[in-house]
Amino acid sequence: MGKPLLDKVAVVTGGTRGAGRAIAVELGAAGATVFVGGRTTKENRSPIGRAETIDETAELVTAAGGRGIAIRCDFTVPSDVDAFRDRVESEVDGRLDVLVDDVWGGELDVEFVPFWEADLDRQLGMWRNSMEAHFVALHRLLPLVIRRPGGLVVEVTDGDADSPYSGMLAYDSVKAAIRRLGYALAKELEPHGGTAVAVTPGFLRSEQMLENFGVTEENWRDAVAKEPHYVMSETPHYLGRGVAALAADPDRARFAGQSLSSWSLMRTYGVTDLDGTKPDWGRWNTDVVSTGTAPTSVDASLYR
Template sequence: MPGVLEGAVALVTGASRGIGRGIAVGLGEAGATVVVTGRSLQPDGTTDPVGGSLAETCAAVEAAGGRCRPVAVDHTDDAQVEALFARIRQDFDGRLDVLVNNVYGGVRALRESMGQPFWEADPGLWDACNGVGLRSHYIASVHAAQLMVPRRCGLICTISSWGGLFPLFNAAYGTGKAACDRLAAEMAAELRPHGVTSLALWPGIVGTEHIRELAEESRESGSRDRAIQALASQANWETPLLSGRVIAALAADPDLLRRSGTVGIVAELAATYGVVDAEGRRPASLRSLRAVLPAVVPALASRAGWIPDLRVPWWLLLLAGRRAPRF
């Protein structure tokens, strides 16, 4: 969708690597000027062993035909975040069309605590999962809304996870992701009268640097866990670019406000907007039988294309979900 966001200004937090980088590229190829944040301006390997930097992200955005502004920000420091938005206000005359709340600091802690019940894990896991994550999303949204509300337009997109509905990793992670969904909905209720959209977005299994590393470790360990086997098979993976292209399509939708307060599934929105992943692929939604059956029976992964792309109804998934309050 080249050019559909020409002249727009977007901010992607946590864009040194992974989904954040893919989102920045997707917005850039649609014509937006993309401001990206992270701790590493240049590739030095000190902030994350898998690498990644804002300079590399900007190079990828520009290679896709976009414009990129890197800003080093530590999202644990509210003063740095405030300075970021002051710079956006000054450089773009108060214009911000899209905020993507993506920054997340819990990946390493999640991997180190994998398989541990919450009472055996370090209590600091809560802050690792939800400090640079849920809290950062709220702080950035406050500042973004101050720019968007006077202009009566804008999109705040909070990257969340299926882990907000189903058990995934641990209690700290799941609670934080459920809270991200609720945050998006609560902000939507307050922003709707001002023409600003807030929604949450659930990617599928995204082949980021960390997920690829985890999949390789799983193959080497010979895990018999079905979910891990499905992950290691790389069946139905999404690239980070798909999330970016979907967000670009959302931002360009003249009727976007109707989606405010909802949780959007990346694969399903891709089908709705006619968006494809890298190399023209269109991964199935994680509630599609095409994704569900190979996860239950890993031997079916090589034959997934034969399985109908039929989606399990939401009412059934909500009944099966164990994270909602029960009364």
């Protein structure tokens, strides 16, 4: 495939792990210079307490064929984001072709109970760590994106436009709001020759999800006994490859304002997951999940 993003510059916020890390790596594999922002470094962990670091992500970007630059940043703190922006200014003369906004930070606040029974401070914290962080990052970094026509902004969320209720008011509202950001930003960027979209993975095999099911990437299928729909899970790199293909598409403006999924990007660009399969969570959700069909009665290989 070559290096279609050679000489391009990307920023990935929330690039410590999961989809953010994989998107950063796949942009690097396409040749981009990628600034990786997040709170956990080799020296300090975020309140989430996980071991993955932005330093590791930057190293993976470089190993994949790009140039990875890790910058510690709390995206809820404007002064942190100012410093992040200044590094982009100094390192690459302020060039920013692709901004991937993947800040989340709400893992500790998820409570799948009726909203009035949930801890209010935790629910407000979820909004702050996600939506407020997105707003701060966009406010400080969008001026770099619009300096040159053709910039791309990718808002990473959970669920596409047809997603059912997630089962938690605060979580659902955050993810829906981020989808709406992709639509609204498309309107604001259009006069500057830019494109904005929202993207979502399917049933993700992130580091945290693997741990939740007590499996690793090597034996992830063992989790199907506990959660049969996990047979359709995908690695974060599946979405990452789709985003990289979108960033390299000179005609990507046709998707402006849309909510794109890993499976719709697969259908458009033919990307595969790391194992060479093409998980189609959208079709599985329509045919199996929504109809109440027993997953074990369906040949999952027909959906991969």
